[in-house]
Amino acid sequence: MADQPGDAQPTDDRTPLAGHHLTAARLAKVEALRNAAGGADPFPHRFERSHTAAAVRAAWGDLPAGESTGERVRVAGRLLQTRHMGRLAFSVLLDGSGRIQLFADRGLLGERFDEFLDLDGGDWIGAAGEVVTTRKGELSVRIDDFTLLAKSLRPLPEKWHGLKDLEQRHRRRYVDLIVNEDARRILELRSGAVGALRAALERRRFVEVETPVLQTVAGGGLAKPFETHHHALGIDMYLRIATELHLKRLIVGGVEKVFEIGRTFRNEGLSPRHNPEFTMLEAYWAFADYRDMMELTEQVVAEAAEAVLGTTELTIGDRPLSLRPPWRRVGMIEATSEATGVQWDLAMPLADARTRALELGVAADPSWGTGKIVTEVFEAHVEANLWGPVFTVGYPLEVSPLARQDPANPLLVERFEAFAAGRELANAYSELNDPLEQRRRFEEQARAKARGDEEAHPIDEDYLRALEYGMPPTAGLGVGVDRLVMLLGGEDSIREVILFPAMRPE
Numbered sequence: 254m255a256d257q258p259g260d261a262q263p264t265d266d267r268t269p270l271a272g273h274h275l276t277a278a279r280l281a282k283v284e285a286l287r288n289a290a291g292g293a294d295p296f297p298h299r300f301e302r303s304h305t306a307a308a309v310r311a312a313w314g315d316l317p318a319g320e321s322t323g324e325r326v327r328v329a330g331r332l333l334q335t336r337h338m339g340r341l342a343f344s345v346l347l348d349g350s351g352r353i354q355l356f357a358d359r360g361l362l363g364e365r366f367d368e369f370l371d372l373d374g375g376d377w378i379g380a381a382g383e384v385v386t387t388r389k390g391e392l393s394v395r396i397d398d399f400t401l402l403a404k405s406l407r408p409l410p411e412k413w414h415g416l417k418d419l420e421q422r423h424r425r426r427y428v429d430l431i432v433n434e435d436a437r438r439i440l441e442l443r444s445g446a447v448g449a450l451r452a453a454l455e456r457r458r459f460v461e462v463e464t465p466v467l468q469t470v471a472g473g474g475l476a477k478p479f480e481t482h483h484h485a486l487g488i489d490m491y492l493r494i495a496t497e498l499h500l501k502r503l504i505v506g507g508v509e510k511v512f513e514i515g516r517t518f519r520n521e522g523l524s525p526r527h528n529p530e531f532t533m534l535e536a537y538w539a540f541a542d543y544r545d546m547m548e549l550t551e552q553v554v555a556e557a558a559e560a561v562l563g564t565t566e567l568t569i570g571d572r573p574l575s576l577r578p579p580w581r582r583v584g585m586i587e588a589t590s591e592a593t594g595v596q597w598d599l600a601m602p603l604a605d606a607r608t609r610a611l612e613l614g615v616a617a618d619p620s621w622g623t624g625k626i627v628t629e630v631f632e633a634h635v636e637a638n639l640w641g642p643v644f645t646v647g648y649p650l651e652v653s654p655l656a657r658q659d660p661a662n663p664l665l666v667e668r669f670e671a672f673a674a675g676r677e678l679a680n681a682y683s684e685l686n687d688p689l690e691q692r693r694r695f696e697e698q699a700r701a702k703a704r705g706d707e708e709a710h711p712i713d714e715d716y717l718r719a720l721e722y723g724m725p726p727t728a729g730l731g732v733g734v735d736r737l738v739m740l741l742g743g744e745d746s747i748r749e750v751i752l753f754p755a756m757r758p759e
Contacts, residue, residue, distance in 0.1 A: 266425070267759070279373060279406045286401075295404040300379035303327040307350035309384060310392060318390035321383060328353060328394055329379040329402060331431065333409070342370060342508070343393075344576055346380065347431070355380055356393040365399070373393040375405030375431075401611060408642050423748050424756060439750055442561050443738045447514060449560035450534055453553040461508040464499035466492060466516065470713040473497030475652070476519040477707045479529070492518035496535045497655065498716045498730060501684060504537050504727050505719045512536035516735065525746040526676065529755050532734040537684070541728040542657075543667045546681040547644050550671055550730060551578040554642075554678065554737065560649055561741055569674045569743065576642055576673070585645040585670075589631045592638065597627050599649055599664040621703045624649025624664070641673035648682075654694040655729075656682035673740055688720035 270276040286293040301747050304312075304326040313322055319436040330348030334356075342357040368504040371377065382396035409432055410418075422429040422436070429436045451461065469488065471478035473495030483490050517533045540544065555576045558565045565576040590597045595609050605621040610616070615633050617626045628649060639645070645696045648668040650658060656666035668682035695712040702709040738750040745746045 263318060266407055274407050276406055279404065279408075282371070282373075283406070285403050286404075287654070293401075295401055297400065297402060300329050300402055300575050301327060302329045302379065305350040306330065306346065306348050306353035309353050309394070310351070313384050313392060316384070316386045316392060318386050319388050321385045321395075324384050325382060326384055327379065327381045327392060328355075330377070331405075332374060332376045332378055333431075334374055335372070336554065337370055337372065340366075342366070343387075343391075344369075344372075346378070346394075354387075354391050354393040355399075356382075356385065356387065356395045358395065362397070363396050369396075369399060372401065373385060373405060373408070375407070375409045376401060377403035377405070378432040394758065420756070423754055424759070426752050436749075439738070439742045439744065439754065442742050443734075445561040446557045446738055446741055447532075447734060449557040450553055450732070450737075451514060452560075453556045454510075454512050454536060457510070457549075458509055459512045459538075462500070462508075462511055462513055464493075464496050464504060464513055466518075468493050470498075470711050470715075472710055473655070474517075474519070474711045475654075475708040475710070477521065479518050479520045481737075493521050495731070496533065497537075497731070498713060500535055501724060501727065501729070502716065502719045504539055505722055505724045509539040509725075523755060525748075526739075528735070528747050528751055531747070531751070534730075534732040535736055536730045536732075538728050538730075539725045542683040542726065543646075543669055543681055543728055546730045547580075547582070547671075548578070550644075550679050550681065550732070551576075551580045551642070553599055554671075554732075557737065558741055562742055567740070567743075572640065572674075574640065574674055579672070580642040580644055580667075582644045582646055584647045585631055586627060586647060586649075588635050588639075588645060589627060592635045593630060595630075597630070599623050599627065618706075620701055620706050622649075622651045624651030628652045636672065636677065637675040639675060642671060642673040642678075644669045644671055649703065653682060654698050655685055655691075656687050676736050676740065677733065678736055678740065679730060679732045681728065684724070684727040684729050686724040686727060688717055691720055692717055706743070 268282050277432050282293045286295045309326060309328065313624045316322060324417050327680050328346060330346040333345040333347050335342055335344040340359040344355040344357065346355050357366060357369050362369060378399050379402050380394060380396045380399040382394045385395045386392050406458065410428065422433065430440065431594050467490045469490055471491035471494050474497065476494040478491040478494050481490050496515060499509055500513060512535060514532065514534045516530060521527060523530060555565045555578055567574045567576065586597050593613055601623060603623055607617040610626045610630055613630055613634060615629050646669045647659065647665045649667050650664055653666040653668050656668045659665040659667050666682060670677055671679035693694060695710060698710040699712050702711065735750050739747060742750060744750055
């Protein structure tokens with residue numbers, strides 16, 4: 254009988270196919286098919302399918318036990334497992350819509366029954382037959398014909414468990430999606446969430462655009478970029494760290510509501526919440542400010558939750574979390590003072606700020622000012638405890654070089670970050686549209702870069718030129734799509750929601 258998914262398998266799937274008895278046996282089956290009289294192709298060109306597994310269930314899911322429909326269907330998918338019981342065999346067929354049972358009867362298939370039993374777990378097959386239910390009430394296709402569509406040369410695993418296998422799940426996502434229903438659930442949830450975000454913005458008449466991934470100046474975010482070289486132009490270029498500056502150029506051009514959902518790249522470390530390649534939603538809205546963006550953020554996140562979960566009421570671990578608007582607002586510096594027992598003030602002497610931060614386990618870089626130090630303390634001691642959802646407002650000017658100053662406090666900017674379940678979901682602010690002030694801040698950032706700050710903004714002369722043509726009052730928003738999917742899917746690691754996360758080579 255053919256090997257099944259639970260059978261022993263190579264401990265390392267980098268082993269050559271001929272180097273293990275199970276894979277060698279499958280290779281031999283391929284050769285036998287090709288050398289048979291007439292020469293069968295184990296990888297034929299196509300198969301005409303009439304129904305998916307879901308379509309069969311939708312049409313006949315209420316068929317009573319032991320009944321036949323008289324309806325013949327053609328299904329196709331991957332064979333997961335087969336149970337052989339004398340003259341009968343029962344197999345699970347998996348396609349993109351779900352699972353359906355195949356019911357094989359020697360009396361109906363004749364000599365081909367043994368051919369069916371010789372199929373291996375993982376093989377792609379097409380099968381045709383009548384829709385029936387077994388005596389136990391399992392909806393099935395009682396097959397009278399089948400075709401091997403693609404021979405699987407490696408056996409499927411039965412279970413994935415432990416740290417080593419967790420890593421293999423992320424490396425071999427193509428196998429993970431076969432055997433792990435939760436991986437398929439997250440894939441579909443992510444697709445639905447992205448579609449819901451897009452639809453929410455389009456209903457509000459935002460225009461979706463695409464901006465360059467390769468840029469001559471990597472701006473719009475405080476991050477170290479990936480560098481590359483364009484040989485035809487003879488210039489160094491960067492993978493974008495944000496879409497912000499190009500989207501605001503479009504605001505200058507008169508596109509009053511604009512957004513992009515796309516890949517962003519930052520040359521940073523790996524963690525359960527960080528991947529160097531990730532997906533951001535950025536949106537810009539003329540004649541609005543950060544308060545308008547708070548309302549938009551809580552609305553579109555709630556609408557995405559409703560679209561994929563049917564509710565805004567979540568349970569993360571054993572704690573409830575309601576995404577229903579309105580969300581709470583708190584001051585970032587006030588929250589830091591409360592959490593640490595230190596009264597933080599951006600006007601305090603820099604030496605005092607460094608001393609207090611060090612006492613809290615945050616070693617200040619020599620290039621940091623008081624605003625940067627407070628922000629680092631906030632990230633170390635406050636963020637993880639913000640269950641929320643909550644907007645933290647009032648960020649230091651020092652860490653917000655593209656944001657408009659708060660008229661009530663020139664050391665702060667009109668900015669917020671959104672948190673839920675201890676994770677940052679969004680960052681937004683009223684955009685700085687004064688080209689003279691923007692140049693001053695870029696020059697200050699350039700000096701920080703010269704002192705060794707790899708994340709400081711470079712001077713983007715073309716962006717400054719665009720501002721000189723005039724940009725209206727504008728609010729901007731960035732939403733981390735991967736982290737939103739983590740929240741909606743109940744996942745703790747970003748690797749679970751990115752199909753092919755960055756990993757060290759084997």
